[in-house]
Amino acid sequence: MTEFARPPGTVDVLPEQASVWQWVEAKAREVFDLYHYREMRTPIFEHTAVFERGVGDTTDIVQKEMYTFTDRGGRSLTLRPEGTAGVVRAFVEGKLHGGTLPGKYFYLGPMFRYEKKQAGRYRQFNQYGVEVIGSDDPRADAEVIELANRFLQVLGVEHYRLELNSVGCPQCRAVHKALLLEHLLPIKAELCQDCQGRFDKNPMRILDCKIDGKHPLVLSAPKITDHLCVDCAAHFEEVKGHLDALHVQYELTPTMVRGLDYYTRTAFEFIGTELGAQSTIIGGGRYNGLVSMLGGPDLQGVGFAGGLERLLLTFDQAIMAELAVDKLDVFVITMGEAAAMLSVFVLQLLRSHGFRADGDYAGRGFKAQLKLADRYLAPAALIIGDDEVAQHAVMLRDMTSKEQQLVAIDELISALRKYK
Numbered sequence: 455m456t457e458f459a460r461p462p463g464t465v466d467v468l469p470e471q472a473s474v475w476q477w478v479e480a481k482a483r484e485v486f487d488l489y490h491y492r493e494m495r496t497p498i499f500e501h502t503a504v505f506e507r508g509v510g511d512t513t514d515i516v517q518k519e520m521y522t523f524t525d526r527g528g529r530s531l532t533l534r535p536e537g538t539a540g541v542v543r544a545f546v547e548g549k550l551h552g553g554t555l556p557g558k559y560f561y562l563g564p565m566f567r568y569e570k571k572q573a574g575r576y577r578q579f580n581q582y583g584v585e586v587i588g589s590d591d592p593r594a595d596a597e598v599i600e601l602a603n604r605f606l607q608v609l610g611v612e613h614y615r616l617e618l619n620s621v622g623c624p625q626c627r628a629v630h631k632a633l634l635l636e637h638l639l640p641i642k643a644e645l646c647q648d649c650q651g652r653f654d655k656n657p658m659r660i661l662d663c664k665i666d667g668k669h670p671l672v673l674s675a676p677k678i679t680d681h682l683c684v685d686c687a688a689h690f691e692e693v694k695g696h697l698d699a700l701h702v703q704y705e706l707t708p709t710m711v712r713g714l715d716y717y718t719r720t721a722f723e724f725i726g727t728e729l730g731a732q733s734t735i736i737g738g739g740r741y742n743g744l745v746s747m748l749g750g751p752d753l754q755g756v757g758f759a760g761g762l763e764r765l766l767l768t769f770d771q772a773i774m775a776e777l778a779v780d781k782l783d784v785f786v787i788t789m790g791e792a793a794a795m796l797s798v799f800v801l802q803l804l805r806s807h808g809f810r811a812d813g814d815y816a817g818r819g820f821k822a823q824l825k826l827a828d829r830y831l832a833p834a835a836l837i838i839g840d841d842e843v844a845q846h847a848v849m850l851r852d853m854t855s856k857e858q859q860l861v862a863i864d865e866l867i868s869a870l871r872k873y874k
Contacts, residue, residue, distance in 0.1 A: 463569070463577030465763070470778040474769075475580075477777050478609065478762060479562055482582050485605050486560040489597065491584050494559040496540035498566075502530040508539030508716060508748055517651075519567040533566035537583045537759055538716070538741065539748070545587050546750035555588030555753070576763060583738075583759030587745060590754040592689050595720045595740060596696030602724060602736045602758050603702050611768045613727045614735055617707040618697075619679065620690040621658065621721050623742070626683040631657060633676040641671050661709045677708035686719055693720055716741040720756065726768050735768060736760035783874060785827035786813035786836045786848075789820055793838040800836060800848065800863065807867050809874060827853060834873040836866075 460466060467475060483493070502522050509515050521533040534540050541559055544550075550557050565581045584601065586594045599616070606614060622630065634657045638645075642653055646665040653660070658678065666672055682690065697704055704722070712721045721739035729735075738758025745753040766774070784804055788794045797813050804811040812830070814823045827835040837849035837858070850869055851858045861869045 463571045474777045481608055485608055489601050491558045491560040494541055494561050496544050499531045499533050500540055502532040504539050504543050505532055519569050521566045535567045537561050537581055541585050542744050543748050546748055551751050557587045560584045580762040581759050585757035587755040588753045592692035595693045595756050598756050600700050600702050615725050616704040617710050617723045618704040619707050619710045619721045620719050621711055621717055622678050622682050622686045623718050626686050630678045630681045637675050658711050662711050679708050689719055716744045718742045782830040782832040783809040784811040784834050785832040787823040789839040792843045796838055796843050
């Protein structure tokens with residue numbers, strides 16, 4: 455690798471791929487807007503404390519994966535590893551809690567985690583997500599989950615399942631934690647280094663550890679859903695009831711806890727069933743203590759996030775190829791210097807009326823320019839030579855039928871309408 459190669463764990467999104475990304479992002483904005491979510495854009499870096507406090511100091515993100523640096527003012531800053539903490543910080547700092555609640559927001563943008571590169575997982579990755587802040591209503595949980603499901607359906611994603619759990623609140627988690635510690639104590643020394651570090655602080659994270667999660671004693675550990683307090687149990691039943699009413703299918707997964715410490719009550723993951731190890735497409739849940747943790751009032755929240763790169767792994771290759779096609783509405787072919795001069799005006803005219811148009815800037819011959827029009831799948835080409843310049847007209851060529859007609863430039867836009 456040379457010093458001019460891209461850094462490990464990053465990718466270049468070339469034009470053919472970028473067109474697919476743009477389509478997905480446009481669909482995200484379209485679907486999120488239908489549900490009355492408004493965009494929020496937060497800084498790419500935050501004070502490190504936002505993530506240490508918000509994400510949790512027992513998480514892999516904080517312990518191993520954050521890009522943290524000290525700026526020239528001596529401040530500890532971190533490139534954002536996820537979106538929720540920054541959105542909540544902005545909600546608090548912007549005093550949005552003084553407006554109409556709940557606030558409903560979405561975001562799109564790059565995140566950064568120093569982790570081993572795998573399929574669909576990079577050190578700079580792009581994430582989309584939604585947040586509902588200021589409601590403890592189970593309907594909000596159901597809406598967020600149904601929205602994620604709708605988004606995947608709109609994109610044409612087929613092979614996935616929804617896993618659902620409740621991770622309770624601090625009160626019922628304390629009861630579960632005591633039972634869990636007692637149950638897992640005999641194998642504490644056998645656990646991986648990460649799980650030994652989590653043992654006293656957050657033993658629930660051991661349940662979905664990639665290394666220790668399959669240990670027989672871990673698999674037989676007490677389930678949080680068997681020890682929910684009355685309020686958390688009632689909330690979970692309502693969430694399930696709403697999802698049933700919305701015909702959103704789900705699987706109850708008591709061992710699923712998510713990788714961030716701020717989750718309370720509802721937790722869920724959409725799993726790509728054909729993706730292998732890195733199979734979570736969208737994940738989310740409720741975070742009732744996060745707003746107050748970051749200096750705001752005691753408001754509840756719920757949301758989800760997904761990585762764009764991993765989502766694209768679920769796309770059919772034929773769909774990807776179709777979206778990547780570079781297609782023009784009109785291609786302008788010129789012969790001679792006077793024609794080249796006139797083409798500048800003609801291209802401006804076409805673009806000002808919404809036609810995706812281009813011409814040749816490499817001095818190609820007539821046949822080569824015709825081939826270029828075909829390559830761009832342009833349904834129409836405009837041919838300009840000395841005769842056309844003299845008549846202030848163009849030769850309009852139908853690229854399918856090969857028929858041609860002389861069209862005055864003043865009448866050109868009307869003549870092209872059928873090709874738009």
